[in-house]
Amino acid sequence: MNLQQLQYLSVLAQTENYTKAAKILHITQPTLSYAINNLEEQIGIQLFEKHGRSIKLTQNGKSFAAESAQALEILNQAIERARNINSTDKTIKIASLRTLNTLWLPNTIKDFLEKRSSGSIEPYFDFGSGTGFSLQMTQLLREEKFDICFCSKIDDKDDIDYFPVVEQKLVLITPFDHPLANKKSIDLTETLKYNQITFSSNSGLYFELERLFSICGGTPKSIYKVEEDESVAGMVAAGFGIAVVPKMRMLDRMAVKIIPIRFPKWHRFIYMATLKKHYQNAVTQEFIDFVHQFKGINDV
Structure with a gap:
């Protein structure tokens, strides 16, 4: 079993269609079929079964695909972190509701900078322009255009972590x-x-x-x-x-x-929203941890 097989499984589990999955993965359908069959043999589990002209995950397949997707996400993040260990990237990309831009956000950044140890990498805050609305911000967050958004909670999808900062x-x-x-x-x-x-x-x-x-x-x-x-x-x-x-x-x-x-x-409530699968560089993660520790809910 290898990383590529898990990536193929992740896409096929979402589409439940070999033709669509092969197109997304930019490989041939026989290549995809061989990889999935080989994976099933290695783990001793039937992952898919025919359902008319399409395929469906088996119950065992659903369980394995869900947990392997989590493992794949962890592996991808580990790879990204390893690649960025010596990175000098110090940019924190932020978008925020305008109601926080006058006092709360500037004061939070000021407190963060004052609490940091001297000699550490000085972060650069890149403030998103042209956005002031939660729906736009969360869309751009999901597209990984921002690292952090301070906004309302738009939906209940579990890909975003919402931490309440202002009431x-x-x-x-x-x-x-x-x-x-x-x-x-x-x-x-x-x-x-x-x-x-x-x-x-x-x-x-x-x-x-x-x-x-x-x-x-x-x-x-x-x-x-x-x-x-x-x-x-x-x-x-x-x-x-x-x-x-x-x-x-x-x-x-x-x-x-x-x-x-x-x-x-x-x-x-207004929240700090971060995308769960998005890699955060060292200074961005430091700022997120600071908000979690020191910037709980406050009245505006």
């Missing part, structure tokens, strides 16, 4: 002359009949509020969909409607009434 309370904001403006606190079911400014699907808050309002058994009456929370607040201040937004310092300077949410109880 934000959500509030309802209304114009001062709105019928709900005199409320001391609000049950969000009371808001469903009013026009609302909501977040577009580019924003991580879109997914957060979708889950939040599902608890209320309804959907906001959205008249505008906006990407950034500052813009949402501006639309509310101009009298276009009401909105649920993170509690931000800037709200105190705007012509809006800030109302605590009584139901549902909900806090928004």
Whole structure:
């Protein structure tokens, strides 16, 4: 059994089609068939069985393919680390929500640099440009364009490790002359009949509020969909409607009434997201470890 056989198995297990797998691997179908048959003989397990014109993993095959995929990932990471032992790469590629860029992220980087021992490699932080939305960031993280993203949790796929670093309370904001403006606190079911400014699907808050309002058994009456929370607040201040937004310092300077949410109880979390299979150079891993150790959840 060798590394190449495990790589072939990984692709064939995903496609369950020799023709497609051979095309992905850039080899001939007979070469792939020979490698898999040889692997089955070596381990004494039937990995695949015919299922009409296609193939399916056997139960034993499913177990072996899943565990060998984990082993393959570990081996690939070991190879990458060995190749980079003497590497001088010191770049940490980061993307972050704009709400963290003013204070939290600069202070975190400053604290990290101050705690590092003198004489160690000075890291270079490469800040992603053109992104400020969680959906875009996680897509680019999966494409390995970034090492670390500070963003909302977009989905529950297990390829990304999410570590909570910031907690934000959500509030309802209304114009001062709105019928709900005199409320001391609000049950969000009371808001469903009013026009609302909501977040577009580019924003991580879109997914957060979708889950939040599902608890209320309804959907906001959205008249505008906006990407950034500052813009949402501006639309509310101009009298276009009401909105649920993170509690931000800037709200105190705007012509809006800030109302605590009584139901549902909900806090928004912002996470440090890292791709599990992505190789991290030494300084990037050092920064990740620092965040894990010293930068737990804090209110923005």
